[in-house]
Amino acid sequence: MYQNSFSHLLVEKENHNLFLTLNNPDMANAITDEMIDSLVEVLTYADEDDDIRCIVLTGAGKVFCAGGDIKAMENSTGMFAGEPDELRRRYRRGIQRIPRAIEALKTPIIAMVNGAAIGAGCDLAMMCDLRVSSEKTKFGETFSKLSLVPGDGGTFFLQRVVGYTNAMEMFLTGDIYSGDSIKEMGLSNYQYKSASLLEETTKLATKISSNGPIAISLTKIALKSGRTSNLNDQLELLSSFQGISQRTSDHFEAIAAFKEKRTPVFTGK
Numbered sequence: 001m002y003q004n005s006f007s008h009l010l011v012e013k014e015n016h017n018l019f020l021t022l023n024n025p026d027m028a029n030a031i032t033d034e035m036i037d038s039l040v041e042v043l044t045y046a047d048e049d050d051d052i053r054c055i056v057l058t059g060a061g062k063v064f065c066a067g068g069d070i071k072a073m074e075n076s077t078g079m080f081a082g083e084p085d086e087l088r089r090r091y092r093r094g095i096q097r098i099p100r101a102i103e104a105l106k107t108p109i110i111a112m113v114n115g116a117a118i119g120a121g122c123d124l125a126m127m128c129d130l131r132v133s134s135e136k137t138k139f140g141e142t143f144s145k146l147s148l149v150p151g152d153g154g155t156f157f158l159q160r161v162v163g164y165t166n167a168m169e170m171f172l173t174g175d176i177y178s179g180d181s182i183k184e185m186g187l188s189n190y191q192y193k194s195a196s197l198l199e200e201t202t203k204l205a206t207k208i209s210s211n212g213p214i215a216i217s218l219t220k221i222a223l224k225s226g227r228t229s230n231l232n233d234q235l236e237l238l239s240s241f242q243g244i245s246q247r248t249s250d251h252f253e254a255i256a257a258f259k260e261k262r263t264p265v266f267t268g269k
Helices: 033-047 070-075 084-093 097-103 120-127 154-162 164-173 180-185 194-209 213-226 231-245 249-259
Strands: 009-014 017-022 054-059 063-065 109-113 116-118 130-133 138-140 176-178
Touching: 009 033, 017 033, 017 194, 033 097, 054 063, 054 194, 063 120, 097 120, 109 120, 109 194, 116 120, 120 138, 120 154, 130 194, 154 164, 176 180, 213 231, 213 249
Parallel strands: 017 054, 054 109, 063 116, 109 130, 116 138
Antiparallel strands: 009 017, 138 176
């Protein structure tokens, strides 16, 4: 699967990590129908692959993702073709498949934001569990500059990352954030020099992959559920998940490794 060729997406597996690179650099990695199909297909497959424990999403060249194709918007072609109801259906059947696919992931996903993440590109980074940036990274919710709304689900994801007031600021102003303002706004978990961005992101992915994969997946599911559930529902879910995790081979391997003062080797069983 991972050796296959995908339109506007590069795929590389390295141990338990899967690296996905948006590959449309001539258009600043703008999102296309082909990219949507490729990304959703690979994410869905990888999430059911027990050998994949962490996914890294980045962009080819100097840009993470510039969002939508301005030329297609201008000409009302491709995903931007048709009258209002047709456009609504195109969004549901097109770009909105990405947030649904990412939100459904049990596998951790990191956005390695190597450059500008603008509009839908910013939203794409916010859909991920963690974000790693550099001095070349820029974030911007520029929909208002184009008299548009974030039809890809940005209003759902951004406020869950940076908080309601910061999200409101970003959407209302359409400002671009870079440098220290990225950390101040809570847009990125880690910031590194661009020269070491890949190395540091790989270290982070490997750190995550080295932990118990069943426990990681269950914890991620519980965290996402906790955003909308009440305490009693969350406790009920966690008691079930703890019952599962405490009877895994990985749990007993972790105990043995702790007693023997060695690094545990988790098998996902």
